[in-house]
Amino acid sequence: MFGLSANLAVRACARVGANRKTAKLKDKPVKEFKPTSADYDARIFSFREKDWTVSLTLMNGREHIKIDAGNYQRGKLKGRKPTSAQLCKHRDGNYYIHIQIKDEAPEPIKSTNVIGVDFGRRDIAVTSNGDKWDGKQINDVRDKFSRVRTSLQKKATKGIRSTRRRARQILQRLSGKERRYQQWLNHNISKSIIQDALKNNAALAIEDLTGIRERTNQKPRNKTERRRSNSWSFYQLRFFLEYKGIQFGVEVIAVPPAWTSQTCHQCLHVGLRSDKRFKCTNEACSWSGDADFNGAKNIATIGAVFVNQPRGSNCLCCELSTDSSGLLKSLRSPLAGA
Ligand SMILES: [Zn+2]
Numbered sequence: 001m002f003g004l005s006a007n008l009a010v011r012a013c014a015r016v017g018a019n020r021k022t023a024k025l026k027d028k029p030v031k032e033f034k035p036t037s038a039d040y041d042a043r044i045f046s047f048r049e050k051d052w053t054v055s056l057t058l059m060n061g062r063e064h065i066k067i068d069a070g071n072y073q074r075g076k077l078k079g080r081k082p083t084s085a086q087l088c089k090h091r092d093g094n095y096y097i098h099i100q101i102k103d104e105a106p107e108p109i110k111s112t113n114v115i116g117v118d119f120g121r122r123d124i125a126v127t128s129n130g131d132k133w134d135g136k137q138i139n140d141v142r143d144k145f146s147r148v149r150t151s152l153q154k155k156a157t158k159g160i161r162s163t164r165r166r167a168r169q170i171l172q173r174l175s176g177k178e179r180r181y182q183q184w185l186n187h188n189i190s191k192s193i194i195q196d197a198l199k200n201n202a203a204l205a206i207e208d209l210t211g212i213r214e215r216t217n218q219k220p221r222n223k224t225e226r227r228r229s230n231s232w233s234f235y236q237l238r239f240f241l242e243y244k245g246i247q248f249g250v251e252v253i254a255v256p257p258a259w260t261s262q263t264c265h266q267c268l269h270v271g272l273r274s275d276k277r278f279k280c281t282n283e284a285c286s287w288s289g290d291a292d293f294n295g296a297k298n299i300a301t302i303g304a305v306f307v308n309q310p311r312g313s314n315c316l317c318c319e320l321s322t323d324s325s326g327l328l329k330s331l332r333s334p335l336a337g338a
Helices: 006-026 071-077 135-157 161-199 212-216 223-231 234-248 291-308 315-322 324-337
Strands: 037-040 045-048 053-058 061-066 084-089 095-100 114-119 125-127 203-207 252-255 272-274 277-279 288-290
Touching: 006 037, 045 084, 053 095, 114 161, 114 234, 114 291, 125 161, 125 291, 135 161, 161 203, 161 234, 203 234, 203 291, 234 252, 252 291, 277 291, 288 291
Parallel strands: 114 203, 203 252
Antiparallel strands: 037 084, 045 053, 053 061, 084 095, 114 125, 272 277, 277 288
């Protein structure tokens, strides 16, 4: 019906099938497919390094096409035999090919040393080593985006027709810019956290992020703060950390977040958290300092309990996630041992 070769037809069916399956899970029916990309596997795609061409099965048979690759892409493709790709038609009218390269993940480093990472409200991330990604500058940039957006949204609803259209165009461009800024920053943060772990021969412990939105929204509740905590993509940061961890052989452990922000990392008593500060209410201890740093320390401690457990046993995990008093007990044991 469409004049596709058998292999191309197979790929098209597989693409539709996979998309419908995902859509079913999300309960969002697929209405239509835009003819902007096609999947290629080893039967209909190959890459040739000697003249930097890809061979693709197209509507009129197999064709060799020279690719316009930059140095970064050439470095990645050198000596490789990729077996899958997507051919995409971008909005600029040009065709791009996305080539997948598969790597064996290195064995994760076995370590009892754990660095905790707390994803905070004011700061994007704080580690138990004391490294901090200050949210101030980031928030300034994002506030600027937000102000411009608000003013454009006004223009997009009022004003004459050409003004409205222009405002909508700028809004769209802006959302891409902000998204790319966030992605760039999350890549940077995750990269330096992973490098820090490699340098210290350590595993990473992060919070299980389910519910971070509720938690960061507890206090203060003003509109600006709420927008900031809702709009920062902690899920993306966590995802970047996890896949870079696999790539570089750094173990990334997710620990339940209960109590990590209320407990004093020195004496394990429940203390007071007010905004950025944490103060221990135990008179014998009375530690006070950065609340996110305290959280990161606690996350590292729980992470250390995990890595020192015999592998493959999930009993501690269940205990931690279901019983908060159990958490305090397990927190105590490694410290008592030390
Ligand atoms: Zn204390």
